[in-house]
Amino acid sequence: MSVTVTRRSNASTIFLIVALLAVVLFVAAPWWAGRAELRLFGEFFLYLGLACLWNLLAGYAGLVSVGQQAYVGFGGYLLFALAIHFNVHPLLIVPVIALLGAAISVPVGLLVFRLHGAYFAIGTWVVAEVFRLSAAQITILGGGSGTSLPVSVVKSIAQSRSDRESYVYWAALFLVLLIVSISFAFLRSRQGLALTAIRDNEQAAESLGINISRTKFLVYVLTAALTAALGALIFLQKLRISPDAAFNVNDWTAFVIFIVVIGGIGTLEGPIIGTLLFFLLRESLADLGTFYLMILGVVAIVIMIRAPRGIWGFISNKFGIELFPITRRVL
């Protein structure tokens, strides 16, 4: 009798086909979608990217950061600084920004890793505040009131507005696909197995010889790099930056946390479901203003207490399906 071990399932195969179709559809979006839709899709991808990264950080590595806006703002500011002062195509700078994001996250990480649990969370927030206050001191980038991307730089992306918006959109789509693929590949790798073990039981993982702090640090640096790249694209889409917008805890962390918690923390599918739901809610409830945020807060609290693994956790528990083939099963 032969036994096979597989990661694939019917659900994951169907999902792969649907996902590939969706990717083709979204790549072609500049030809079929209107300007407003394209902008919405772009924003959707950027939030999806932030959610995947925060999920990797908090859901898998147990590093609950409420300071990821530090890297969003860092990436945004760096893009403006480099694009204005060096005459390079803004999109070509994005990979450089990711590298610089990784570089800055090493000393920051060494410092905040001295704090644990919830204190780590607030420590990362302090760092984000330091970044925000420092950015407000940079007078050549507008100080506290911020600055706009000069027309010459904007024109260097593409001459026409529709071309420019398409390029930034494709960049966002490409980056989020990269982030999802990296998360997926990472979780299937040896390091990912270590990470999943840490997620499930830190002590047991350590006793099996996993170097926990090194794995966590690696995840911290990786997510910082990619978050900085996302930040660069976010502000390339907005064309304007200010310290309060760039290092905004609500926009770049609170929403992202709600997305991941509601969708399902510690799963790759969760952030996708969460981002979809977040945008559906936002488009239908945004008129409610402050009530909308209160509703989000209440929903997140109820989910955290009643169904800590979120919507996706509930579905996968009930039906035993997994869209991203990560866990192994014996057939």
Place this chain on the structure above:
Amino acid sequence: MDWINIIVQGILIGGLYALFAAGLSLIFGVMRLVNIAHGDLIVLAAFLGLTVTASIGIHPLTALLIVVPIMAMVGYALQYLLLNRTMGDDILPPLLVTFGLSVIIQNALLEVYSADPQKLQSGPLETASISIGSINIGVLPLLMFVVAIAVIGGLQWLFYKTAIGRAFRATSDNADIAQLMGLNKAHVFGLAMALSLSVVAIAGIFLGMRTAFDPASGPARLIFGFEAVIIGGLGNLWGTLIGGVILGVAQGIGAKINPGWQLLAGHCAFLLVLAIRPKGLFPRVEH
């Protein structure tokens, strides 16, 4: 002389930061809970003070008699009905629930009181000062500092000299065994949060008397309190006072050099302590 003045003012404002920190330190000590909504609760208390003073026309300090019991009840209910359900080995649920709470409180305050900055009017107390040599010391900051010392002294006494303090310490050491010894864990946690929010109420009223506040002021207060806790050393109540003072003095010095550096200097002092003394300056001795 300028510098001495700045340092004195910094020390006094440190009292307010210690008040922010004491409530945070207390619940961490008893139940390892870090309340992300702590700052927003301080601001909530300040707004409650505003409503009380405006509606019955009393002095903010008198309003404490109403705001402190209200906040204590809010604390007990919050812990008993909501936060107790999140307590466990996993740090994520309490963190995310209090984070959600923070967003809810901020937006609820925005809805009720609008985004306009408010201030609690405390009459002649606002401008009264005592001069010692060439230094003018405001009566209000001095009062704040004295109250901070009194609150911390009171908490210290409560923790080490009373039955409820013994219950707190026992639950802190091992909640399950304390439960076996007949303590109701859920109730003890509720009392700890009630106590924490009583301190929050005092901090909120003083915050409102000293500066303008608005619904978005909470997170910065949480951060100041947190920095004071870490600088002073986790679990050390008197340490939080010293932490608050260091933070206040650093901010004062920063502001003197460049007005934009006030907050930055405070944060840098915190990061510096974190870099060289990660356990804080006066960590509690491990037993």
